[in-house]
Amino acid sequence: MAFSSTTSTDRPDYSVPQAGNDGISSLSWSPNQNILISTNWDGGVRCWEVQEQMGQVQAAPKAQVNHENNSPVLCSTFSADGSTVFTAGVDKAVRMWKLGQQPTGPPQQIGSHTQPIKSIGFINSSNLIVSGGWDNKLNFWDARSPNPVGSIDLPDRCYDLDVRGNVMAVATANKNVIVYDVSSGQPREHMRKESPLKHQTRCISCFPDMSGFAVGSIEGRVGIQYNNKAQEKNNFAFKCHRQAENVYAVNAIAFNPIGTFATVGADGVVTFWDKDNKQKLKAFPSKNKPISCASFNAQGNLFAYGASYDWSKGSGFYTPNTPNANEIFIHPTSQEEIQPKKRR
Numbered sequence: 001m002a003f004s005s006t007t008s009t010d011r012p013d014y015s016v017p018q019a020g021n022d023g024i025s026s027l028s029w030s031p032n033q034n035i036l037i038s039t040n041w042d043g044g045v046r047c048w049e050v051q052e053q054m055g056q057v058q059a060a061p062k063a064q065v066n067h068e069n070n071s072p073v074l075c076s077t078f079s080a081d082g083s084t085v086f087t088a089g090v091d092k093a094v095r096m097w098k099l100g101q102q103p104t105g106p107p108q109q110i111g112s113h114t115q116p117i118k119s120i121g122f123i124n125s126s127n128l129i130v131s132g133g134w135d136n137k138l139n140f141w142d143a144r145s146p147n148p149v150g151s152i153d154l155p156d157r158c159y160d161l162d163v164r165g166n167v168m169a170v171a172t173a174n175k176n177v178i179v180y181d182v183s184s185g186q187p188r189e190h191m192r193k194e195s196p197l198k199h200q201t202r203c204i205s206c207f208p209d210m211s212g213f214a215v216g217s218i219e220g221r222v223g224i225q226y227n228n229k230a231q232e233k234n235n236f237a238f239k240c241h242r243q244a245e246n247v248y249a250v251n252a253i254a255f256n257p258i259g260t261f262a263t264v265g266a267d268g269v270v271t272f273w274d275k276d277n278k279q280k281l282k283a284f285p286s287k288n289k290p291i292s293c294a295s296f297n298a299q300g301n302l303f304a305y306g307a308s309y310d311w312s313k314g315s316g317f318y319t320p321n322t323p324n325a326n327e328i329f330i331h332p333t334s335q336e337e338i339q340p341k342k343r344r
Helices: 229-234
Strands: 026-029 037-042 044-053 058-066 073-079 083-087 091-100 108-112 117-123 127-131 137-141 149-152 157-166 165-174 174-180 188-194 201-206 212-217 219-225 236-239 250-255 261-265 270-274 278-284 293-294 302-307 327-332
Touching: 026 293, 026 302, 037 073, 037 278, 037 327, 044 073, 044 083, 044 302, 058 327, 091 117, 091 302, 117 157, 137 157, 165 201, 165 212, 165 270, 174 212, 188 250, 201 270, 219 229, 219 250, 261 293, 261 302, 293 327
Parallel strands: 026 073, 073 117, 157 201, 250 293
Antiparallel strands: 026 037, 037 044, 044 058, 073 083, 083 091, 091 108, 117 127, 127 137, 137 149, 157 165, 165 174, 174 188, 201 212, 212 219, 219 236, 250 261, 261 270, 270 278, 293 302, 302 327
């Protein structure tokens, strides 16, 4: 599927101070204010208060906590009221950090898996945290109890999950995709299918209207999929994050509240897309290093993305202690960049 494209002028994006000493694995915005959280391979969970005025951005570092033994943190999410951050990673623990409280040690552990935890989400309808691990488990947690309130066996290791309203999409190894209805206390499987992409899944993200999801692969492709059989005729896939003969992983897919979305890749490029009109809205200049993660704020007027090594080329290309090796940027999004455009 080919996308038509538009371009716009650029100015440098704001570089967030104190972005960490190792790879940036996730970025999450508070649902009700411009508080940004990052997780890093150095074990850190960092918090900034972000202010934006007339397209000018400032981010003030507020606090930092570290997972036990500085083990890599892989994922993060916020509670519905924005008061609490939940993180997980290689230490196999689900942890909770109430913002405004500076722990004397690692954030409080509220759950665990038997293998590293790759992705985490928050289910507003039931106030439960969901974690997906490499132990082939989806576990559901009430922050007040150390034991899971529910558990689902997955067909393989969890590579990514996303919760949006009453819908949760989970992508696992071997190209499995499972969509759940989480509107009640007991998640119900709605659909199970194979990814439409030929190669390993890297990321998954639900549409803001909960009607479907986008899935990205290591081979520079994104699949747009609808959850309702009546809309399956609108499913399609497209190529992206490619330069000449080189093909790069799609590391993250982030939806804007109005339904357009961004992809970020191992090629160092950020691109905004309009799935409904099959248009490329904007391509950012390359950062000349992989973009590992990305997220729009709740209003959709700020877009944060992390530039750091993503391990897509293995340990041989990892160069620690390089100046500016790990950077977080915030881009103020204008309406013309993210607004769907009528097809000519």
